[in-house]
Amino acid sequence: MKNQQCMGPEIAGCSFSIHPMSDDFIEIITGALKNVDTSKVWMKTDDVTTTVRGKLIHVFDVTKAIFIHAARTGEHVAFQATYSLGCPGDSAGDVYMAEDDIAVYNSQVNDIKQPVAAKFSLYPLGGGNYMNVIMEQIEAMKSHVDVSHAHYSTRLDGGAINVFEGLEKVFQATVLGGSSHTVMTVSISANSPSSKRGGNRE
Numbered sequence: 001m002k003n004q005q006c007m008g009p010e011i012a013g014c015s016f017s018i019h020p021m022s023d024d025f026i027e028i029i030t031g032a033l034k035n036v037d038t039s040k041v042w043m044k045t046d047d048v049t050t051t052v053r054g055k056l057i058h059v060f061d062v063t064k065a066i067f068i069h070a071a072r073t074g075e076h077v078a079f080q081a082t083y084s085l086g087c088p089g090d091s092a093g094d095v096y097m098a099e100d101d102i103a104v105y106n107s108q109v110n111d112i113k114q115p116v117a118a119k120f121s122l123y124p125l126g127g128g129n130y131m132n133v134i135m136e137q138i139e140a141m142k143s144h145v146d147v148s149h150a151h152y153s154t155r156l157d158g159g160a161i162n163v164f165e166g167l168e169k170v171f172q173a174t175v176l177g178g179s180s181h182t183v184m185t186v187s188i189s190a191n192s193p194s195s196k197r198g199g200n201r202e
């Protein structure tokens, strides 16, 4: 059997979908994908998802900016993403690694107040102590947003920027903590008419 090439810990990826509850869904999806600077990641869109691959910092930066772009239309937008970093089965062929660690959007979007509700799940694969890692990171999330219990996931309420910052920090800490293959899923909802908080939080 051919050995699967180990890519090392630095190549991250995210497969994500945006589902705008709007007649303008095509413009909202394609507008967000077109107008965000994705020059520091590899990106491919099909009829189901968009996949970005590259350095972790750029994968989070780009997915955050695309979500914010769609949410700023004011329409009810749902975002679903799976982030992954690790060796098994990963391939070098379709990755573009920007050389720098300078996020394009971090400073540009930091002032944006966009309330969201989210649920995330963390899967530190390849280690025996996974429940402790998960509990530690749920605790760490509390310094970014409101955290509450949910079945099979953890609920996050707060600003979109804070939610993405928390997700990135938690993912990074899990990787640095020794998880050889880390997966995180998240569903985010913006501008929902059934928002628990009336949409008035920052």
Ligand SMILES: Cc1ncc(C[n+]2csc(CCO)c2C)c(N)n1
Binding pocket: 016, 017, 018, 019, 025, 026, 029, 030, 045, 046, 047, 048, 049, 050
């Ligand atoms: C981020 C993201 N990427 C791809 C799709 C799939 N998709 C559904 S409608 C549409 C536009 C018209 O083809 C596309 C690309 C998605 N929903 N969100």
